[in-house]
Amino acid sequence: MSISSLRLLSNVIAQAVDTFEGAYARAGVEFPLLDEAYDPADPSEVLRSDPAVEAASMNLVAAAAQITAVARQPVVTALVSGHAFQNLVGLHAKEIAAPSRADPGLIARILRLLASHHIFLEVSPDVFANNKISSTLDKGKPSAVLFEKPEDRLNGTTGSAALLEFLGDECFKSASQLGDALLDPEGEQNPMTRAFQLKEPMFNWFTRPENRSRSNRFDLAMHGTAASEPIELIHKGYDWSQWAAGSVVVDVGGGLGTTSMEVARKYPGLKIVNQDLAPTIENAKAHWMQHFPAHVEKKMVELQVHDFFQPQPVKNADIFMLRHVIHDWSDEKAIVILRHLRDAAKPTTQIVVVENVVPLASPAGASQDSSVSHIPGAVVPQSPPAPLLSNRGVAMAMLYYYDITIHNLIGGSNRTLQALIKVFKKSGWELVRIHRCPGPEGKCHIVGVPI
Numbered sequence: 001m002s003i004s005s006l007r008l009l010s011n012v013i014a015q016a017v018d019t020f021e022g023a024y025a026r027a028g029v030e031f032p033l034l035d036e037a038y039d040p041a042d043p044s045e046v047l048r049s050d051p052a053v054e055a056a057s058m059n060l061v062a063a064a065a066q067i068t069a070v071a072r073q074p075v076v077t078a079l080v081s082g083h084a085f086q087n088l089v090g091l092h093a094k095e096i097a098a099p100s101r102a103d104p105g106l107i108a109r110i111l112r113l114l115a116s117h118h119i120f121l122e123v124s125p126d127v128f129a130n131n132k133i134s135s136t137l138d139k140g141k142p143s144a145v146l147f148e149k150p151e152d153r154l155n156g157t158t159g160s161a162a163l164l165e166f167l168g169d170e171c172f173k174s175a176s177q178l179g180d181a182l183l184d185p186e187g188e189q190n191p192m193t194r195a196f197q198l199k200e201p202m203f204n205w206f207t208r209p210e211n212r213s214r215s216n217r218f219d220l221a222m223h224g225t226a227a228s229e230p231i232e233l234i235h236k237g238y239d240w241s242q243w244a245a246g247s248v249v250v251d252v253g254g255g256l257g258t259t260s261m262e263v264a265r266k267y268p269g270l271k272i273v274n275q276d277l278a279p280t281i282e283n284a285k286a287h288w289m290q291h292f293p294a295h296v297e298k299k300m301v302e303l304q305v306h307d308f309f310q311p312q313p314v315k316n317a318d319i320f321m322l323r324h325v326i327h328d329w330s331d332e333k334a335i336v337i338l339r340h341l342r343d344a345a346k347p348t349t350q351i352v353v354v355e356n357v358v359p360l361a362s363p364a365g366a367s368q369d370s371s372v373s374h375i376p377g378a379v380v381p382q383s384p385p386a387p388l389l390s391n392r393g394v395a396m397a398m399l400y401y402y403d404i405t406i407h408n409l410i411g412g413s414n415r416t417l418q419a420l421i422k423v424f425k426k427s428g429w430e431l432v433r434i435h436r437c438p439g440p441e442g443k444c445h446i447v448g449v450p451i
């Protein structure tokens with residue numbers, strides 16, 4: 001990369017800063033400070049989801065990461081990346097070292113590492129406080145209460161802390177086995193199976209009584225994905241209004257039913273069937289009674305135990321929705337799931353797969369290739385400014401981290417469009433349309449009809 005490319009990157013950064021400055025000045029609010037606690041309702045945080053601010057933020061993150069990669073010694077970048085898994089460990093400030101009976105010196109060193117990544121503040125030597133980033137994980141309870149009843153620690157939280165715990169536990173421990181599995185082609189290929197000595201896939205293992213707290217944490221963690229992917233996005237792609245009252249939406253592997261609940265709130269005439277494994281459906285019943293009892297009382301939602309590797313019992317579905325489900329599984333298993341839905345479908349049934357379509361990092365990456373350009377929504381409308389990577393690099397890193405994490409846990413993958421088309425076709429569905437939701441993550445609603 002030449003010096004002029006560095007200049008181009010710094011121009012991208014300067015332009016993004018201009019956009020931030022203009023938007024905050026016009027709204028008359030201060031830009032949020034990192035040293036303050038996080039409050040999602042604060043106008044300065046709300047303004048972050050303004051489309052222009054969001055786009056500028058993506059460019060700024062991508063350019064800042066790219067200019068860092070160029071400017072820093074390559075070996076230092078490689079070594080810092082090699083330690084990146086440590087960023088996933090969320091810890092409290094020094095004063096809770098006593099109830100946790102951890103070594104306060106070690107706690108301080110870990111917190112200092114996090115503070116160096118702008119997570120927590122070291123306000124004076126060995127004294128740490130929350131900042132905006134660490135406070136997103138606050139469980140809202142004093143540490144004495146948390147340690148008195150650790151099994152209740154996540155109750156009543158948004159799910160962000162549950163998601164981080166899941167990343168630091170099952171995901172991190174599984175990731176430690178990825179290299180060994182790769183270099184042992186004759187041995188066990190699934191990193192989580194190696195790490196936890198499993199005899200069954202993660203989700204079946206979760207249903208064991210001794211894993212109830214892991215399963216509860218996972219359900220809450222999935223609910224917590226709403227923090228980075230606002231739940232209203234379900235209305236910003238697929239057109240739910242095309243379906244008359246009485247139409248049946250089956251949320252396959254729906255978890256607590258967070259997404260179908262949002263659909264039902266806006267279209268209360270739709271009948272929801274939320275399907276999942278038994279322990280999750282038990283949690284889903286409590287979740288719906290707490291958050292949308294009216295729909296339960298009107299019998300407009302059925303919370304049904306169903307294993308999606310078995311024939312689909314609902315034969316009158318208008319929509320089968322699968323959010324973050326197909327990406328959990330290998331092609332072979334995803335085809336079994338979708339084939340059961342195809343066998344139960346009416347000619348007019350649609351499937352709506354809610355997940356990301358992975359852009360390649362190559363120059364053609366964002367738009368995929370011309371063989372798919374006839375599919376509405378296949379081509380990404382906007383390319384990032386040069387010389388940013390076509391997939392916006394580190395600004396989209398989460399997508400690629402999750403891709404590898406899903407592989408480590410259960411052998412699934414975040415798929416490219418071509419891979420999705422293939423899986424749809426092999427299970428009797430034609431991928432007809434993609435709705436790209438606004439926002440940094442680029443979540444897609446991928447629509448299929450029976451072949």
Ligand SMILES: C[S@@+](CC[C@H](N)C(=O)[O-])C[C@H]1O[C@@H](n2cnc3c(N)ncnc32)[C@H](O)[C@@H]1O
Nearest residue numbers: 203222253254255276277280306307308323324
């Ligand atoms: C990644 S989560 C997504 C949950 C939900 N759709 C959401 O977006 O929050 C995958 C879901 O698939 C469920 N699941 C896994 N194996 C299953 C099976 N064999 N049958 C039914 N559900 C299953 C899990 O319990 C979990 O709730």
